[in-house]
Amino acid sequence: MGEFFSLERTIDAFPKLLQSLNVTFEIVIVATCLGLIFGFGLAMIRLFRLPVLYQIASVYISFMRGTPIIIQLYVVYYGLPMLSMNLFGLNINSWDKLFFIITAFVLNEIAFIGEIIRGAILAVPVSQTEAGYSVGLTGLQTFVHIILPQAVRAGLPNFTVDLVSLFQGTSLAFLLGAVDIIGRARMIGTNTAHIFDPYVAAAVIFIIISVLLEFAFGKIQKKGDVVYGRIHS
């Protein structure tokens, strides 16, 4: 296997791969932030059943959660220029590929995080809302002081899973030509004629970061458990 796999080459590849980590992080951070903001709006639409928006939101969520992310990537990549040309007469073919990739992930995250938020808010028992009203708080006050903190706690496990899966999902960006970790691995492969080693190095990086993420959020959850006790009503 010496020709095929060499530990030395694998370790060699690490620093080069880590250089491309910023692309991955960029995608994750932008997608998560915008996902939280608009996902919250989406959750509110669904929870309050606002007339027309509810139906649109439901269809949107069904599509985003029902189709594979790889297809969404390509549809955005090929479809957005066409859409922008038809709607605005704007030719965006030459825009950076990363723009399309991030857009696709943002759209996807909005749907997923929206559902996570909705589930988390629904997981807080109605009795908490009633208690808030009975004490004289307005709906908004009840939501901010009582529901929201408990919803965050309830939604944290799901959010962690989603975050890790987003992080791993960015690995598809190389298919569209972005130079993220895997893209860089392939570059190294073509340069050195040994592609297996950088792949293994990339896998190790992914594993380490995923484990770190899960560990960090696990700690946060444990802290919440100590303070609030187990929330099972």
Place this chain on the structure above:
Amino acid sequence: MLELEHVKKSFGKLEVLKDVSLSVNKGDVVVILGPSGSGKTTLLRCINFLERADEGKMTLADQSVNLHSATRSEVHAARIKTAFVFQNYGLFRNKTALGNVLLGLVSARKIPKAKAIKQAKDTLDWVQLQDKYDCYPSQLSGGQQQRVSIARAVALNPDVILFDEPTSALDPELVCETLEVIKQVADTGITMVVVTHELQFAKDVADHVVFMEDGYVVEEGTANEIFSNPKEERTKKFLSRILPPEYSI
């Protein structure tokens, strides 16, 4: 102090309150008795608009509202004037005992923080929870949680306190101490409406007893009148089922 006229409420096809009228004088302790499904809890929840009645008029502290068509500000006003003690305590799980009592004072009634903290601590001391200020509900026993809930209601200084089966979720040995605290509350002279199954408590504390069945008020009177001399057949049947043997009807 509190007057309910011709309250009706249905849940879908189920008519829970068919025509209920109730009158509560200031300083009275009114106990509502009745079998499950009689609508007692629903009636209570209509008062502070946790349920929206289909029909009926309520006069609370000289202000009349229509229970069905009350505006948001009227609902809010009613909630400010009342306090509710839930069967399952209804404590905010993400707040400490002190925080639970404080929230209504600071956010809903805009009492300045320092004054509110003192008021909250005094009330918690009054229910014998002086060393539990910073405990979360999950760290308290059922009886302690209910006492925090009562403290929260009292601290808000409402016109009426509504108790929804306050001891039904407690272990038997804790029921007594909680009833003691509720008696303590009654001694302060505040108006109370209590839904309960604890008949001895009703005898000891109630100024007025109301028996409800099937969505109607069947009979009402003083505790003595109801327990020793019930007029209605249905009242007699209900009491004979749950009274201890020394009360032979």
Place this chain on the structure above:
Amino acid sequence: MAEYTLDTALLRECLASGLYYLPQTIQLTLYSLIITLFLGLFCALAIYYKIPALSQFCKIFLTVFRGTPMVLTLLIVSLIYSSNIVKIIEYFRWNITPADINILFLGVLVLSLSFLPASSAAFLGALLSIEKIQFEAGLSIGLTTPQLLRTVIIPQVIPTAMPLLMNLLLSGCKATALVYTIGIVDVMYGALLPCAKYYRYLEGYIAAAIIFWGISIVLNFIINRVSHAVRMEKIDDNTSFNAKDTRNIRPGGRGYAGTRTCEKVIR
């Protein structure tokens, strides 16, 4: 792109072509799920009973596949395969060429390994939620551990693990879309076939999206029915904040929301 309008004729062609290969996708999903269920249960039991060496191995194995994106696993596995298949054929002296082999099995392999963390988590969670007394009662009446597992524990584990496994079914089906990158013939491959003629890929991907969307809607429907049949509480769409919507709130104060569970979201 030369044109900026959707070529509906091409779209229909891609749809038809994609649907033609639907059985392949279904096979991929089914085989990999069945394998992953067995492997997942095995790993969960190994970890639960803390079997020395085996449980550590499973834990490491699971961590590797939980941390590695499926596309990377695909690349690595296909690389190992293509580099060594010739040697393997020579070694076993089979009378075939590499082109004769249907690499569907590679897809099934990678898929089942990628699903393993989720399925073993589902089973492990269910195992841990079963009270000790179930085990103790079974052992006290003289059952051996295999009997205990077969007759008492696993029948309780399966309904408990159902929600997570249903999630796995949904996300597993979507995951099969990736295997076309190593050359497996499935819906994606089919939907993109007509595109090669005209160099227009958008219609192909849209067709694939429609097909997968349809699959997910059907699967969701089936899962909802099964869940109702097995009486599992889940967050349904009949919940809202509207106070006027009192049909969800019954007298006594226990709103509907108190009985809800939070589903785990797997992409």
